[in-house]
Amino acid sequence: MYNNDFKEIVFNRHSVKEFDPDVKISQEEMLQMIKEATAAPSSVNMQPWRFVVVASPEGKKKLRPLIRFNTRQNDSSAAMVLIFGDMKCYEKAEEIYSETVEKGFMPEEVKEELMGMFMPSYENALKEKMNDIVKIDSSLAAMQFMLVARTHGYETNPIGGFEEDQLAEAFDLDPERYVPVIIIAIGKAQGIPFKTTRLAPEKITVFK
Template identity: 70%
Template sequence: MKNNDFKDIIFNRKSIKVFDENVKIPREEMLEMIDEAVKAPSSVNLQPWRFVVVESQEGKDLLRPLIRFNTRQNDTSSAMIVIFGDMKCYEKAEDIYSRAVEQQLMPESVKNQLMELFMPRYENAPQQVMNDIVKIDSSLAAMQLMLVARAHGYDTNPIGGFEDDLIAEALGMDKEQYVPVLIVAIGKAAYEAHPSMRLKAEEITRFH
């Protein structure tokens, strides 16, 4: 049964370093969670996030030397979800917008405007600009995935410490097209996580 308590999901999510090794998430539920996570927003709805779910022992053995100080999460989690940003996400624009038209979510005229206005900009964008776009968008999906996971009764740990220049090729991805953004370890916590300190809003906020 899913947890629909919004406050519990938001305020009681914790980063877990060690998971119950006996808990394995079924692929059907993993896909369901990813489907829910990708309701996150993205620039002109290009959805640049791509997921590699590392769940097999062989996959985890491949990942272990690339994740620095995060081997506990790798070894005990149900899966390590490696999130990439697709630098050529604009190549799916025609498909995305056409499906939106078919589902009556936008008129054909809007689709044509989007293609004419934005696609040349994306196709000709400097590499750093595209890198920033896909990383921001994919990070939104990653955060949503962690909240969705808690709603499904699982725990997570976002991991940024890994060999970002090696991980794409190790997982069979084109490193020029797919930039690694984050790894989300997912499973059932093996311990009760302690609260962590946060700065107060007035310390980090300015009003103009």
């Protein structure tokens, strides 16, 4: 059952701390949601987001000591989706841009011009700069994933409290290359989540 009501999806989204532990999500549906989420924009279309879906009891047991005070979500969710930013995402530039050309979305000469412009800056970027780029881009995909999840009938909880220095290596990723961005718990809500308030736009906006 899909929900296509934009206002309901966006404005009734709340962070869920406890899920129905009996609900599972198939790999096929999870991949579909990730596909929809990664329609999000990224700098020069480098798509630096990388996903690790932790759904097995073994995976969750490994994750549990790394998520501090977020164990309820880990224990009850259908899955914990770990989103990393790939510091060497530019290595897929040729693949990404070649497919764009093959599908007729871009001429070959434009591809060559663009890659000649941005590839040197990506390959030679300072670590701090690349870290910012991949985290910003991956955060866009993370937000889109949470909204996509609601269209599929699931709720989510974005989690920033985890052991950043241990997460990649725990799941067999190179910690120098893959930067942990966020963890998203997903499943069917158990109970009614708390509603929250937001600051008025007049308090957070300046017009010049």
